[in-house]
Amino acid sequence: MSGRATIEDVAARSGVSTATVSRVLSGSVPARPETRDRVLAAARDLDYHPSSVARALKRRETRTMGLVVTDITNPFYSQLARAVESVAHEHGYGMVLANGGDDAARELEHLDLLLERRVDGIVIVSSRLTRRDAHRLRAIPVPVVLVNDTVTGSGILTVTTAHRHGARMATDHLILLGHRRIGHIGAPADQAASSQRRQGVRDAVRGAGLEDPVVALGDGGVAGGASATGALIDAGVTGIVAYNDLSAIGALRALHREGVRVPDDVSVVGFDDIDLAAWTDPPLTTVRQPTDDLGRWAVEHLVDRLGGATDPAGRPVSLEPRLVVRGSTGPAQGAV
Amino acid sequence: MSGRATIEDVAARSGVSTATVSRVLSGSVPARPETRDRVLAAARDLDYHPSSVARALKRRETRTMGLVVTDITNPFYSQLARAVESVAHEHGYGMVLANGGDDAARELEHLDLLLERRVDGIVIVSSRLTRRDAHRLRAIPVPVVLVNDTVTGSGILTVTTAHRHGARMATDHLILLGHRRIGHIGAPADQAASSQRRQGVRDAVRGAGLEDPVVALGDGGVAGGASATGALIDAGVTGIVAYNDLSAIGALRALHREGVRVPDDVSVVGFDDIDLAAWTDPPLTTVRQPTDDLGRWAVEHLVDRLGGATDPAGRPVSLEPRLVVRGSTGPAQGAV
């Protein structure tokens, strides 16, 4: 049925002008109760739903934002996406989803599409663009907010978790448990915050006067976490701080396969606190990202900007994570 | 800034009419090479990107589809969403995301929003709408395709996995391993295909001449899977078919907590084959849904319909799942 009722149909049926229909429906201007009723009735009878594309053309705003995510399949990102969508909805904004996929080229293409669709603003979550095409980001003709990742000195509205501090907390927790030889499963540079988290581990280890952590590189996923673990065991670490929960789950699996008990022989800490972290075996001690807050911050600041607020071009805002201690960490062998 | 170049700017700069610009850019009609070049140059210089909202108003199609999902955070759905988005993108369609959240009312509201946004079609994935508001679905003025769930006799384009058969395969696998007392972790009726899967378990058990399965109700998530497991153990089952992988993960956890070994004492089978299923401890034997195929089928049939194809109003198409045997299943005690 392309035969959807237009405002003109409603106007005709209720015997008023389209302007009146528009006003009644928006409630912007008072109307005589009788007219009001007639218009409302006509609209209902015709099952009239105003075309937001016509409205968008006129108002020059679509009330839509774009959401760019590298991989919606990653549990942390899908939680973030849910938060973003939900808050956007609260504010009357729709969300068009641009899932990154493998390459940065595709993300750029997606970006152009979003712009052609005239989204009012864009939320970018840990995209490849962030690092590889920072200059492109600055050229985007609509407000942008970066979540969970940073382009230094870009002046782009940014909110992240305090990654470095979070990783430090995780590591301090291990150290407090008596671990002296700490391993870190890192992630490639194209993963969000990989270097900050690595730094955080180093900070803690150095702060405690221990020797530098053993670092093995994963891929940010379970498989990489599993394969990185071997090197860590060989190096004799008793505590592992993983780049994220997925990597930690890989480590858990690898450890189990090798007959290494967790946390008796080796402790493992993750990062993110995805839903499943509470259900691994043993349940994963991890650094919880304030996912909902990140999403809310991002959308609400974007909405402010769309409302004309000029952002203080400040430095990235960073929200504090929180250590959630579960069963995958325990005292080092021979410690307290 | 809001000062984006319009087709008129391009026309002025290249000294032709807007009609010519439109034609050159769409390539629909041949133009003199020289004109062509001038137009292209102007467009490039001005960084012109046609407004798809103006185009949509004129053409009366937005080249956008709506995606309704109950919970994007559920790994199976996020995988499906990725598939859907990706195929839609292939066909030049954008995706606006409507994440269901808790209640059906919200989904209805989302639906209206999608319609106002004039999406050309809608993909509905296991939504609450499916069961509670079937009549509303039929009233949607754009083509709809249902994925992974069915509204019987609705004539709505539908693609699902062969849930019943899949559950039967899972159960047969257990039976073949010598299990005689089968348990099933079910899901509430508002979860997709919960009754079909339960039926499949029953089919297999009866087919083998065993007594009816013990059914304990979960909630479709990990927590529910874990709490349902107790009753199953008490009933003395040695093989558990879970509604889905999340429930199975819950079962794994509960079993572990009770000191029941998997698969030595009890075997567990999941459903979906989410990414993490391969990484549980032990790795989960499960029924793999053809997720990508579901997504592709849905989008491509929707696109066909948008192109004017009139669907054969047939019965739901169902795609075959496949049993993936991993470590969570083994011979029953005292069996072969």
Next chain:
DNA sequence: TTGAAAGCGCTAACAT
């Protein structure tokens, strides 16, 4: 091969 002009469905001056 190109231009002029109408019109998609709304909203917002500007009148009355």
Next chain:
DNA sequence: ATGTTAGCGCTTTCAA
């Protein structure tokens, strides 16, 4: 309180 009208940025007849 309501109507008239212009116009948002495109595409597409219809003419030339």
